[in-house]
Amino acid sequence: MTQDAIVVLAGGLCPEREVSIRSGRRVSDALREQGIEAVLLDVDAALLATLAADPPQAVVPLLHGAPGEDGALREVLDSLRIPYVGSRPSACRIAFDKPVAKSLVAAAGLRTPQSMVLAQATFRELGAGPVLDAVIARLGLPLLVKPTSGGSSLGASVVTSADQLPAAMVASFAYGPVALVEQLVVGTEVAVGVLDDGTGPRALPVVEIRPDGGFYDYAARYTAGSTEFVVPASLPDDVLQECAAAAVTAHQTLGLSHWSRTDLIIDAAGAPWFLEVNVAPGMTETSTYPQALAAAGLDLGAVVQALVTQALPEPSPRRG
Ligand SMILES: Nc1ncnc2c1ncn2[C@@H]1O[C@H](COP(=O)(O)OP(=O)(O)O)[C@@H](O)[C@H]1O
Ligand SMILES: [Mg+2]
Structure with missing residues (x-):
């Protein structure tokens, strides 16, 4: 590849591998339509040698999960x-840990279950x-149980009676050693x-998610036609503004860069509840970020x- 190439990283060994590959294809195609040399690479033992031997202009990491x-x-x-492109490692670690992210955004004034x-x-002890x-x-009940650092709703389930909790x-636990048990918020998911392409972070139009089966699970996310998306969400203007501000x-609170996607549920009273924020938003045909x-x-x-231009280092001043 040339020095101007942009490497899109997708795949990797995680449960969301297929989703990531679909995101990667979509973004590399979009870059090529701009006339840019885009190279789609998987994450494997050959990756670092490839990047070191033939460094691209920049990398777009579209890997999901850990x-x-x-x-x-x-x-x-x-x-x-x-x-x-995207957030620094320290910010990623904070956002990726849902309980840590919840505490920080709660301290910044957001509601979270x-x-x-x-x-x-x-449990063993x-x-x-x-x-x-x-x-x-x-x-109390109902509850939503999910891994603290999961994705794509994998390992997430709704609990409406005590006998469903075990x-x-x-x-x-099949997806991670620590579980986050939350009060279930019933309402509209967005x-x-x-x-942030250089002028400070701004919210894109709010995307409302209406899964056919009621729960936005893995199948609802990535099967075309199984979820209806409404952009902008059919919510009152003041609620939309509150979602954007949240x-x-x-x-900002988590110190993220360039792009992110926050998942919220709006309760019956119109109040948004923070669920999580993603540092590598999905970019598939059915993902919300490209729709926004x-x-x-x-x-x-x-x-x-x-x-990518934002991500490039400032040209260093000439030594004189
Ligand atoms: N407290 C909650 N109340 C209601 N629904 C929830 C709650 N937490 C998660 N969900 C549902 O589960 C899905 C996955 O949860 P989320 O925290 O976004 O994890 P991830 O997208 O990383 O799997 C959400 O999109 C939402 O539909
Ligand atoms: Mg989510």
């Missing part, structure tokens, strides 16, 4: 001095029965993209190109 969103890969890119964070080890009783006593915990607050860009009249390829 390998892409916990910041580790970006640490390695930093060490190779290869610029990349009441919750408990429980490690699988806690204290016995499942007493711990499950404590969860119900503290949070299976929900097991399902969550995703709010944030874009997403920008989350982006389109609604804002922005071209995906042009936006990525602008973010």
